Every structure is written in C-alpha cells, then in structure tokens.
Amino acid sequence: MNSISPNLNVMIRACEKVSKIIIRDFGEIENLQVSKKGPRDFVTKTDKKVETILIEELSKAKKNYSFITEESGIIKNKDEDACWIIDPIDGTINFMHGIPHFAISVALRINGELKSGLIFDPIKNEMFYAEKNSGAYFNNQRVRVSSKIHLEECLFSSNSYGVKYASPNLNMRNTGCAALDMAYVGSGRLDGFFHNNINIWDIAAGILIIEEAGGKISDISKFEDEAIDIKASNSNIFQKMLEKLENF
Numbered sequence: 001m002n003s004i005s006p007n008l009n010v011m012i013r014a015c016e017k018v019s020k021i022i023i024r025d026f027g028e029i030e031n032l033q034v035s036k037k038g039p040r041d042f043v044t045k046t047d048k049k050v051e052t053i054l055i056e057e058l059s060k061a062k063k064n065y066s067f068i069t070e071e072s073g074i075i076k077n078k079d080e081d082a083c084w085i086i087d088p089i090d091g092t093i094n095f096m097h098g099i100p101h102f103a104i105s106v107a108l109r110i111n112g113e114l115k116s117g118l119i120f121d122p123i124k125n126e127m128f129y130a131e132k133n134s135g136a137y138f139n140n141q142r143v144r145v146s147s148k149i150h151l152e153e154c155l156f157s158s159n160s161y162g163v164k165y166a167s168p169n170l171n172m173r174n175t176g177c178a179a180l181d182m183a184y185v186g187s188g189r190l191d192g193f194f195h196n197n198i199n200i201w202d203i204a205a206g207i208l209i210i211e212e213a214g215g216k217i218s219d220i221s222k223f224e225d226e227a228i229d230i231k232a233s234n235s236n237i238f239q240k241m242l243e244k245l246e247n248f
C-alpha cells in the first residue's frame with residue numbers, strides 16, 4: 001500500500017465506519033422512512049445518520065476544520081480555509097430503489113485547493129482515492145485514466161439532460177451517481193463525464209481523482225459551489241469532447 005497522509009487515513013476510517021450502517025439499511029430498504037426533499041431528490045434517514053457520523057469522526061481528527069455538506073449545508077468552524085466536503089450518499093435515488101450503485105464522497109479543500117479525495121462504494125467494496133501530487137488509487141492499486149483517442153470507442157456519462165444532448169454523437173450512460181461516474185473516469189472504466197448545474201459535494205473528490213489519474217477537467221473556478229458546469233475526460237479526447245459539447 002502506498003503511504004497515505006493522516007488526513008486521508010481519517011477519511012478512510014470514517015467511511016469504513018459509516019459503510020456498515022449503509023449496508024445494513026440498504027438491506028432493509030423497504031422499511032426506510034423517507035422524507036421528500038424535492039421532486040427528484042429523496043433523502044433518507046440513512047443519509048442524515050451517515051452525514052452526522054462522518055462529521056463527528058472528521059471533527060475528532062481536526063476540530064477546527066469547517067464543512068460543506070449536502071444535508072447540513074455549510075458548517076463554519078475556527079478554520080474556514082480548511083473544509084471537508086461531504087456527500088453522505090451520492091446516488092440516493094438508486095439507493096431508494098434497491099439499486100446497488102451509490103457512494104460516499106469526502107474531500108478536503110484547503111485554501112481553495114483540493115488536497116485529498118475519497119469515493120467509497122460500500123456495496124461493491126470499491127474505494128477510489130487521491131491526494132494532491134500523489135496519484136490516484138483504486139483499492140490500493142495505482143490507476144490512470146483511459147488512453148483511448150477515438151470518440152466512437154469511448155463511453156461517457158452524464159445526467160438525463162446530458163445524455164439527451166450528447167446522443168447520438170457520443171456513447172452515453174446515465175448511472176445516477178456522479179461521484180462514481182468520476183471515479184470510473186479516473187480508473188479508466190469510463191472515458192469522460194459532463195454535467196451542468198451540479199453541486200461541489202458530488203464532484204470534489206472525483207475532480208482530484210481524475211486529475212491525479214492524468215485526466216483533464218474544465219475550469220470550474222468561475223462557478224458557485226452549488227451550480228457547477230463540469231466536463232472531464234482523459235487528456236487525449238478532452239478537446240474532441242468539448243467540440244461535441246460546444247453548446248451544452
């Protein structure tokens with residue numbers, strides 16, 4: 001195993017701890033008490049429970065760091081320039097329907113720069129992580145983005161709007177979990193990902209994983225944390241992908 005920082009170690013331990021709850025609740029899916037948060041976005045007790053525990057665990061390690069989270073919003077602590085970015089369950093709609101494709105996503109951003117990112121799929125026991133300037137890893141094996149150069153051989157993912165826009169020019173998938181889409185780009189399973197109007201907690205860990213795996217990401221610095229347009233792929237096809245998505 002490559003040497004990992006204390007911060008990433010804490011992130012891994014926290015995710016492993018909450019994964020037990022997620023796996024148990026996923027097994028009890030029909031009994032979940034669900035409250036509606038919006039037309040397409042359900043939030044479960046599990047979501048809230050997982051986020052609470054992640055916040056507790058990460059706070060034990062760094063009590064002054066702040067948080068940006070899906071459920072609780074922004075939590076400002078003494079150190080506002082260092083913040084954990086958390087999505088307790090990305091892919092809640094899959095989760096709700098008993099589809100085993102969702103993930104915990106945790107990233108650490110310090111002074112505006114992503115330092116550590118972790119995406120953990122508890123059902124498949126697949127962990128993707130990266131640290132700034134230290135490469136990207138999948139279950140302790142170093143990973144790289146794909147090396148494909150022809151768009152017709154590539155597989156891309158987006159949400160339903162992106163799939164509709166890009167078909168039939170690109171081979172598209174809509175998996176319902178942006179965090180795993182990005183982890184898959186970083187590990188070469190997918191070749192590219194794009195999504196408009198997405199939240200930072202869905203993509204923060206994935207950005208670092210793709211960059212550290214040798215991929216390219218569009219400049220997101222001009223966007224607010226809750227309305228980001230992002231495009232990511234291996235570096236060979238990045239320009240070609242952008243051309244296909246010119247008006248997206």
